[in-house]
Amino acid sequence: MVHRSYSFPILLVSLLFVTISLSTLNTQVPLWLKHNEFSLFQIGLVGSSYFVGNLVGTFIANWLISKFNTRKTYSYVCLIFALATLGLSLSMDAYSWSFWRFLIGVACAVTWVIVESCILVTGSAHNRGKMLAIYMTTYYLGTVFGQALLRYFPKDVLYFGLVIATLMALAIFFILLTHYKLPKKKKSSFNLMPMLLYKPARLGLMGCVVAGMIIGSIYSLLPAYYSYLNYDDSAVANWIILLILSGVVAQIPMGWFADRYGKLRLLFAEMIIAIFACLLLITHQFTIFATILFGATIYTVYPISMAWACQTVRKQDIVTMNQTMLLVNTIGSLIAPAIIALVMDIGGIHYLFISFVVISMYYAALLAKDLFINKRSKDARSI
Template structure:
């Protein structure tokens, strides 16, 4: 297994730099926007722009990779991310930032998919779980570190923008110079709502509402922290606490959901989430310590919804439809994250900082009531028919390719389909030219 990790070390390193830069910019823009006096509505639109770009990247980047190859496509994604960051430092205007944030979301989704494609290709079935766990922990640590960097810099100046841009460029180097085998075509997911609804209505409604809640919180939590008077370092701790708690909570919650009806687990999570919402609304935190405790409780609940719901949907799905089920829910989650920041921004503009948690309360009450009703309409899955719970990173960076990396059975099915009739060379830089190279050679002849 150590050899497996060593063989993809450069890819993990590149991914770490990518997520470091993403964590930094995700924290920097809302804080700087608040300092510049941007309205909560406009800051919410930053999250909507990111979600639109990210979902678009998940849908369109596989086609780009097919045309120009993985290394060139990754270079394009890194360049687009750099452009978005540098332009954001030059054009400190709300609507310019919204467009640039969409560009960054597209680039980040594409870059993550390409790295994950290599990881799927390079990992053996028996080591894929370890590699996925390592990949998740590396990215979680890197993203959290990027968020914390804002505490030692000055959001009012351009330096932090420059640091983020540098790390996007550094992320390009390990991948561009890798000797890893060029991966098979990237996974493509489709959003088929009628099929998802027939499979699991609870998953459809709850995932959409989870996207609204998590999208609103993920985009505007830094704005909330700034508005209640936390220092820059306090805001960084406030945001990071929710992500780390959300990652840690999935271990016991996943174990519990494998033992009992997953819908009961969803109900318990919803009750905890609503209680956490109420704490923020009725007893707003007045110190950094209280804010961090509130955030950890909130994150432990809300970031556990999605993996439980995905597992529930897969319990009812045919094993051959694993990618389309998980991928469809991923895109549905993306649709929710487009709505959530917009709703949260409007409510914060009208009701002040507490409006953020009014929006999340509405979503969590919806999840609770619909799940309770569905339990009266459908019996639980037998224990022998349940799949295994798979933890999912609380960061908003999951792509269809992540599904293959996380689920060995789905990955083997997809790889066997892609390999059929194909012969891959060992070095993409030497033995397997991209399509553009082939066209150039044809022109010379």
């Protein structure tokens, strides 16, 4: 694979434009739907369709890369992203919006597979973790920038789409300046089952599912949740900024804690803290503090789980494991918003954070069981 020292920062610049576009859409689409009196279930359905697109995009990414090469594939999916955003202005029924969001989901998944694979293949054992940390920080900063810029975007769907199309054109321009060429894979090389059944990576993969379920629901339902609490659009964006920025700030410290105290222990502690934060948010107590805690824990679950799962496999299997993690993360993101939205429709909007508590408690129980088994094994060996 051809690698140039300047390709990595240029790749991140291109990713930044994609992420800003996605961030603004993730908040604005639920608000558009809420303002047009769509039900919470319909909002959740549109949100889930985006993650169905992620799922499909994960499967077809290798085929597209092999057929069109890395930079052309990236450029084509950015074009699809732009056209699908413009397509949102063509109609205002849930099924049409679900279709356009599905296409955007496909485009985003292919983009992530390309970016993460470029990093994993070009990185060495000494700098891969650092490159992934920079990648995750760039991704979350792009999300924050998107929320901050949202107030300056036009509220009309068509003009909003034109702004997104401009950002996608910039993303294409920068990716064409790089020299990335991913190796072509055989059709049988993307075999998920060995990775899914690989026991040492089990809890890491489960962490990716949990992160997908909660973060997918945040993007699909949290803007509508704040809107039901009578926050205006600017206030909604500010709360999302606080949540995601907390995750950005926590990336490096949490990585240090994971290296020092172990990924398993840190993930367990994060689940307990997330449960505590959700309980505060349910009761509307210390909401700023609780939002910071929740963002700092939930947005670091995926990279820690990813690092845990990747360190259990051989180097030649890292890219496949990465795609498997993206797949299970997407499945979590796909399932949770629709189910939680239905629960919220029936029981009330506060069931959003109650659902997060249930998910976090389940993962915490799995982690506690593994910690207990590991402790007993160590005690047995010391006798």
